[in-house]
Amino acid sequence: MIRDLLWGCVVCGTMESLREVDRIETCEQCGARYRRAHGAQIAVEVDGRGIETRSAAEWSGQLPPVTPTGTAECLARVAESDMQVTGYGEYLGRVERFGNFKFGQVELTEQALIFRARDGEGSFEWPLSELTAVQPSSTSLQIKAKRRPVVSFKFVDSSSRLWEERIQLALRQHYSTREIIEFQPRISLR
Amino acid sequence: MIRRARYHFYRWLARSLWSVMGGVEVRGLENVPKTGAFIMIANHQSFLDPILVQAVCPRVLHSMAKSTQFGSPFFRRLLTQLYSFPVRRFEVDPQAVRQVLRRLAQGNGVIIYIEGERSWDGQLQAPRIGTVRIALKAGVPIVPVRVDGAYDAWPRWHRKIRRNRIRIEFREAFRLPHLESREEREQHVPQAADRIMSALRPGGRRG
Numbered sequence: 261m262i263r264d265l266l267w268g269c270v271v272c273g274t275m276e277s278l279r280e281v282d283r284i285e286t287c288e289q290c291g292a293r294y295r296r297a298h299g300a301q302i303a304v305e306v307d308g309r310g311i312e313t314r315s316a317a318e319w320s321g322q323l324p325p326v327t328p329t330g331t332a333e334c335l336a337r338v339a340e341s342d343m344q345v346t347g348y349g350e351y352l353g354r355v356e357r358f359g360n361f362k363f364g365q366v367e368l369t370e371q372a373l374i375f376r377a378r379d380g381e382g383s384f385e386w387p388l389s390e391l392t393a394v395q396p397s398s399t400s401l402q403i404k405a406k407r408r409p410v411v412s413f414k415f416v417d418s419s420s421r422l423w424e425e426r427i428q429l430a431l432r433q434h435y436s437t438r439e440i441i442e443f444q445p446r447i448s449l450r
Numbered sequence: 451m452i453r454r455a456r457y458h459f460y461r462w463l464a465r466s467l468w469s470v471m472g473g474v475e476v477r478g479l480e481n482v483p484k485t486g487a488f489i490m491i492a493n494h495q496s497f498l499d500p501i502l503v504q505a506v507c508p509r510v511l512h513s514m515a516k517s518t519q520f521g522s523p524f525f526r527r528l529l530t531q532l533y534s535f536p537v538r539r540f541e542v543d544p545q546a547v548r549q550v551l552r553r554l555a556q557g558n559g560v561i562i563y564i565e566g567e568r569s570w571d572g573q574l575q576a577p578r579i580g581t582v583r584i585a586l587k588a589g590v591p592i593v594p595v596r597v598d599g600a601y602d603a604w605p606r607w608h609r610k611i612r613r614n615r616i617r618i619e620f621r622e623a624f625r626l627p628h629l630e631s632r633e634e635r636e637q638h639v640p641q642a643a644d645r646i647m648s649a650l651r652p653g654g655r656r657g
């Protein structure tokens with residue numbers, strides 16, 4: 261989805277406003293329509309202003325600034341166990357086995373990332389100080405906290421790219437006196 | 451023997467399929483060492499990169515692939531047949547590092563996508579420092595490979611693949627200092643990362 265790349269409308273600047281209407285991603289706020297054009301270019305059509313086609317990188321440069329807090333509906337699943345991978349008689353490594361997805365809402369505050377399951381299966385909280393990695397994986401986002409299993413989030417109407425940048429920004433503000441030099445495989449500070 | 455035959459069958463299949471999807475233009479094959487261990491470091495624009503780089507490279511490439519890809523029995527079997535091994539990217543994975551060093555010690559070529567993820571916007575992303583550390587520890591030749599056109603064929607944010615000509619350029623191999631001590635390696639990480647990334651940029655050294 262284009263909204264995975266462009267988490268805000270590049271025309272009106274509204275965050276997380278792109279929704280699919282008749283198979284065309286459209287800004288709920290201003291009505292701008294987004295389509296894939298030639299190659300990986302993106303055409304943005306605004307009524308009365310015509311169509312403008314630019315590269316994904318150029319449109320990305322027009323995005324509204326990321327905020328370090330927010331909420332979104334998502335599917336979350338936790339790695340429940342590990343599995344050994346072997347091949348041709350050789351031990352290759354371990355792979356996480358995820359449980360079922362739980363639908364709910366994720367919230368990022370200045371102190372923590374919180375997931376509240378919709379079906380009343382409780383809530384989970386990861387204080388920012390305990391996060392050890394933030395890792396995108398295809399259209400999901402994985403987070404890891406100290407002594408806790410890895411969790412994978414799939415966003416329903418939002419963008420994993422936005423949430424990666426959002427959590428990174430929140431962590432930078434949390435460790436404001438030190439520089440974060442990497443977010444994966446572990447958060448390293450200088 | 452059967453494994454190698456399967457690998458070459460998949461290479462042929464990938465090349466054949468992409469020949470009707472726009473074709474692949476390959477440059478710099480002379481930069482791929484004919485014998486001995488090397489680390490190939492590539493940019494990552496699309497799911498197509500690992501398939502097509504391995505399809506056109508004359509040497510068998512052992513690849514580091516994200517652990518979630520080994521989740522299904524089908525892909526686990528396919529990837530291990532293709533000399534892949536898993537890496538957990540959300541924590542330090544010593545077994546993945548051991549796998550790289552073991553395969554290099556056996557005289558093989560290992561390919562690593564230094565950005566760790568497909569680019570969202572087609573631009574080269576920051577390097578994963580772990581790859582640079584491995585390169586400094588291994589002390590084998592580094593072969594940069596630049597892929598262009600794969601993003602236009604299948605960007606990360608779109609489900610559909612489109613026909614497009616893909617250019618794969620194997621660039622001039624170089625060596626980083628082989629550093630045994632961890633302290634020395636850490637000191638060299640920034641300049642080694644710069645050296646690798648400058649070789650991967652559009653219009654970088656071609657050899």
